[in-house]
Amino acid sequence: MVMNIEKKGVIFSVNGPVVIAQNLPDAKMYDMARVGTKKLAGEIIGIHGSAVTIQVYEETAGLQPGEPVETTHEPLSVELGPGLIGNIFDGTQRPLDVILKSSGYFIPRGVEAIPLDRTKKWDFKPVVKIGIAVQPGDVLGEVQESTTIVHKIMVPPGLSGTVKSIKPGAFTVEQTIAVLDTPEGEKKISMLQRWPVRTPRPYVRKLNVDEPLITGQRVIDTFFPIAKGGVACIPGPFGSGKTVVQHQLAKWSNAEVIVFIGCGERGNEMTDVLMEFPELIDPYTGEPLMKRTILIANTSNMPVAAREASVYTGITMAEYYRDMGYNVALMADSTSRWAEAMREISGRLEEMPGDEGFPAYLGSRIASFYERSGKIQCLAQEDRQGSLSVIGAVSPPGGDLSEPVTQNTLRVVQVFWGLEDRLAYKRHFPAINWLISYSLYIQNLESYFKENVGFDFSDLRALAMRILQQEAELEEIVRLVGVESLSFKERFILEVARSIREDFLQQNAFVDIDTFTSLQKQYLMLKVVLVYYQEGMKALDQGLSLRDILSIPVRERIGRIKFVPEDQSSKLKEIISEIQDQMKAKMRGEVESNV
C-alpha cells in the first residue's frame, strides 16, 4: 500500500476497537489511519474538533495513550487486477496464505501483506491498437487469469485518451502495459487498479433482469428462482442449514465468478470451502470450482471492525468482474454479523441506539449494500453487459424474523428463502419453508422458462404450489378431527403433497447424484409427480378406490426419481407413461370386476 505520511497525531483513549486520536492533521472521514507503534490499520469514522474517532481493524490490547497515529490520506481501498481469483483474503483484503507464510498459524497484530503478488508475471495480450481513442471501461487487453476466467484489463474510471503505446508480453501487475495520451498529459496504465470499497463502481445504467441464476437446487430454481443480477436473502435460525445452502449456491450456480464472504462465521467453514472447492468440478466448465472463486474470510474471532469492512471489500471485487462483462454472484454469510459489527462500533461511539441497540442508520446501510447488485450496461464504448447477484444469509436471534436486520433486509430483497428449524429437525433439507418464501422474479423469468424448459413449466409450478397449500389446510383438519374425516380425494392430495415434499423438494447436498439437478430434470421430476396426481384424480372420479391408486407398482419408481442420472432423463419420461398405463390398467380391471 502506497501512502503519504507527514505529520502525526497521538492516541487519546482506547475503548475496544474504537480509538480516539488528537491533533491528527488533515483527518478526513473514511480515510485510513495507522494507529500506534504497531501501525494497526484503522478507519476514521468521526471528527469532533481536534478529536478524531478511528475504528481499528485489529485487536487493540496493549495500545496506550500517547502512541502516534498517522493518516494515509486514502480511503479504505482494495487492489483490483489479475490474481484475485482463487485467492483467500481477510476483511481488509490481506491475503491469508501470505500471512500464513510470514507469520505462522495464528494471525498476529499489525501484520502487513500486499493483496496482489508483485512478482508474478502475467501474459498480457492487447486487444486495441495504437492510436485508438479509449474511454473508461474500455478493454485494453486480456490476461488468462485462471483456466476459466479471462481477465480484462480496462481503462480505469475517470481516464480517457488515445493509446500511445501498448505491447504484449509478460508483466507484473505494477508494470506499465500501455500509455495513454490524455488532455492532462501522458498516463501510464498498469494492470493494477485501486478502488475505495465504500463507493460503488460506475456503470452506464441498470437493466431489467430476465434470466435465472440457475442453482441446481430444486426448491430454488423451480419455486423461488433468483435472477442473474437479483438479490435474495436466506434468514434462518441456527442449525437450519443457511451455510449449506450458501455453499450449494457457491458451488452450483451458473455464474462465471463467485465471491464468497465468510463474515463473522466459523473458521472451519472457510476451511471446508478451501479444501473442497479445488476438488469439486464446475458442471458448466468442467474445471475446478476454485478457478472461478474469490474467498473473503473474516471469521467470528477475527477483529470486529474488519468484519464490518469485509462485505464492502467483497462486493467491490465482485463489481470489478461484473464490469468486465461477467455474471458474478456474491454470497455473504452472514449479514447479521456485519450488522452486529456496526452495532458494536456504534455502541462504543455512544451513539443513540435504534431498535435492539442497532444504530439508526442500519436500514440505509443494508439497502445501499444490496443496491450494488443488478444487471448493468458496463461502462465502455462497446456493448457489454454484466450482472451481480447478491445472496445474503441472515441469522435472526432466536429465529425471530421480526428482528431489525431481517426486516430491513426484506424491504430491499426480491427473493426470500425462509429457512425453518422445524423442517431441519425432520431432516427436510434444504429447510426452505415453501409457504412463507417468495420470489418476485417469477414474472420476469416466465418467458425464459417457457422457451428453455417447458411450455407448461409455470402451470406445473402453480399446481404443485396449490397442492402444498391445500396440504397445509388439510393438516389443520387432521389435527383437529383425524384423518378419517377426510374424503378420498383429500387424502390423495395429502399423499401427493408428501411426494412433492419428499421426492422433489428434499435434496441431499452430500449425495453426488442429488446435489445438483438441471432445470430440464427438475421439470421432468415435477411432471412425474403431477401426472400421477392428475391421473389419480381422474381415476378417483371414475370410482377407483384410494388403495388402488396408491398401490400401483410405479409408485416405487416415483419415490426414487432423484436418483435418475442427469443423462438418462428419458427414464423419467418412461415413468410418466408407466403411470398412465398402469392407471389405465387399474381402471380396466375395475370396470371388468364391476361387470
Added chain:
Amino acid sequence: MYKEYTTISEIADPLLNVEQVADAHYMEIVEIELSDGSRKRGQVLMTSSGKALIQVFEGTEGIGIGQARVKFLGRVMELPVSPDILGRIFNGSGVPIDGGPEIFPDDRLDINGNPMNPVARDYPIDFIQTGVSAIDGLNTLVRGQKLPIFSASGLPHARLAAQIARQAKVLGETETFAVVFGALGITFEEANYFMAELRNTGAIERSVLFINLADDPAVERIITPRMALTAAEYLAFTRDMQVLVILTDMTNYCEALREISAARREVPGRRGYPGYLYTDLASLYERAGRIRGKKGSITQIPILTMPEDDKTHPIPDLTGYITEGQIILSRQLHRKGIYPPVDILPSLSRLRDKGIGKGKTREDHSDVANQLFAAYARGREAVELATILGEASLTDTDRIYMKFAERFEATFIRQGEYENRTIDETLNIGWELLRMLPKEELKRIRDGYLDTYYVQIKEAAAGVQEG
C-alpha cells in the same frame, strides 16, 4: 520499576477509576495493594490520557479511595505454561490451589491468544467414539469440533460430559489425550464430581483444571475460560496432544460479562447482554480446531444451562450460531427416566458427514442416521396426534411410526452411564429399529445398503430367535 498510583477516584463494583495515570495500556494487568497488605488483580478496560478504567477480578471489597495502591504491570494477562501443568488444579486466575509446587514456566502466553488463520486450519474429519449412541450415531463428534451441550437446571449434563471424557477415543489410534476442565461459577459439588470422576479413571494425571466456584468472584470468570483455552492450545499445538476442553457453565460466564457491561453503563443488546456477546463468545469457541501439519487438536464441549429451558435465549442462541452443532438435553425424556436425555431432533452435529462413512465408521452410517431422524420425527408427530385424538385416529403406518418412536427412545437413546457402545453396536441397534418399518418407507437409504443390512440383520435376528 512499575508505576504505582494512589489516585483511585471512583469505585463501582467491579470497576475502579484511576486518575492522573501516565498512559495505561489497553487490557494491561494491574495489581492493587490494599491497606492491609493483601493484593488483588485487575485489567484495564478503557484508557485515555491521564485516566484508566479498571475491572477488578477479585471484587472491590476492601478497596478504599486514597489507601489502595494501583500498580500497572505493563503486560496483558498471561498464563505460565510447561508440561508440568498436567495433573494440576488452578483457581480461576491461574494460581495453583492443589498445594503442589509452583510452575516453572517454559513460556508465558497471552491468554487472549490470536485468531487462527483460516488457511492454517485443517478440517476436522476424525471420528471420536464417545460410546454414547445418541451422539455417535446421530450427532457425531469429530476431533477439533466445538459441540456444546445445551442443558437446563436439574438435568444430568455433568454426568454426560464426564461419560464423554471417560470414554472418548479415536478408533485405531493411540495418541496422548488430555482433558482441560474449566469450571465457571459452578457449585463445589459439581466441580468435585468432575474431579472425582477424573481421579477414579486415572485421567487426572493428564488433566488440567481451572476452578472458579459459585462463591468465587464473578469477574474472574471472564478470564478462567481464556486460561483454560490457552493451556489447551499449548498442550495441543506445542505438545502435540489431543485435548478435550470442557467448560461449564457458560451461562455463568455470560452473566459475568453482563454484570461488567451494566457497571460500565454500556448500551445493552438483547435481554441486557452486551452487544458484543457474540464476538466475545466467538473469541472462546473459535479456539477449537486443528492445524495443518500439526498432530494435536482441541475439541471443545462447552456446557450451558438454558434459562427457563429456552433455546432462543441469547446465550444458547448465540452459542448455536458459533458452534458446530449442539447436543440438547430434554426435561421430558429425563422425566421418563431416560439417560442420557438427548433430544435428538433439535440436536445437530454440523461436522457429522465429514467424520463418518466408509473407512471412518461404516458406509451405511449417514443413511441410517438420516432415516432414524426422519422416522423418529414422524413417530413423534404421531404420538402427539394420538394424545389429542386417540390412537384409533391414526393410520396404520402412523401407528407403526408411533411404536418406532417409543422403542427408539427406550433402546437407542437410553443407555447406561457406564455403557460404552461401539459404533457397530450403535448402528446395528439402528437397523433393528428400522426393521419395524416397511421397506418402502426407507426412502433415505440407498438400495445397496438396504440389500446388505436390512436383509442381513433381519436374517441374523431371525437366526437368533430360532436358536
